[in-house]
Amino acid sequence: MPSSIPTIADLMADCTRSAVHLEMRDHYGVAAEADEFREWLQTGSVDTDPGSPGWAPWVDLVSSAVARGVVVRRARIVSEPVTDYIRYEHASTVVNVHAGEQVRWLPRRRASDIALPGNDFWLFDDHLIRWGFFSGNGALVGHEISKDPVAAKLCAEAFDAVWARATPHDHYQIH
Template sequence: MASAPTLEDLLRNCTRSALHLEMRDGYMRDDPLFLRWLSGQRDDPADQASWWSPWLQLIEETTTRGIDVRRARIISEPASEYIRFEHEITFRNIASGEQVRWLPHRQATDLALPGNDFWLIDGQHLLVHHFSGEGDFVDDEVTLAPQAVSLCASAFEAVWARAVPHQEFRLT
């Protein structure tokens, strides 16, 4: 049996769109970048060589091919320290060609949302992220199940339509 494709595989083979929905207020809180940020170290957006990464390179290669890469984040307010960190380093995502929007949970009450964060590639490959209660990565699951794909596609678009572009969004 062939192994499931990774997110990197899916992005490299993507032909139209890559949509990412995040709904947690914290992820992998032992991430060295987050710990560095907590200690007061900040990236200089003008010094791209100091913060560019293989992930950002992959996203740039994807967007350069004309792929629509969009990330929507649903967050609690006031924002957690982790969300403050994410908001501050989102200039990296933008530099790689991603579009990013933010939506407070309070404005998402009437939206039908899936139970997990996900990437939806080309409207058909759904990569679902599973995290522990503490926000640590557990595993990914790839599915082509039409009902799950349809729910995630409609949820993403509903969030995107209501969310605020990164450049205009201010944390509380």
């Protein structure tokens, strides 16, 4: 993958209206989270301090975007019963919400009739997509930027359909 792929921070800084993120995997093997996930599995304890070194950059990024009027939404499609990884994500999502993200959860069985893209994505201002590519075991393998209007329309429609059916974080009960 080219190293010229803009970061989420770069894309969020240029965003003026909306940033939406659709996550569709039941496990992410992101190296940066490995130690914290392992600790959570062992102790049930997860970092939920918005000012911690692990969270502060994200909290600053999102809260700055929201302060500029950008609506930041994240939807997660999950299998139920959920995986340990989804339990871990759910436990730490309070920080995403604190930062200003709106987060919703949709059980996969309720997404069967929604046309979904093949990969997770961020969609900025309804026209710029940052695809996220993962290996079978959930390791991040790269990103790609697309301004394809057909793909952007698919992403926007898929996200909106998921969002309309999904349960807000504060009301989603882990099964």
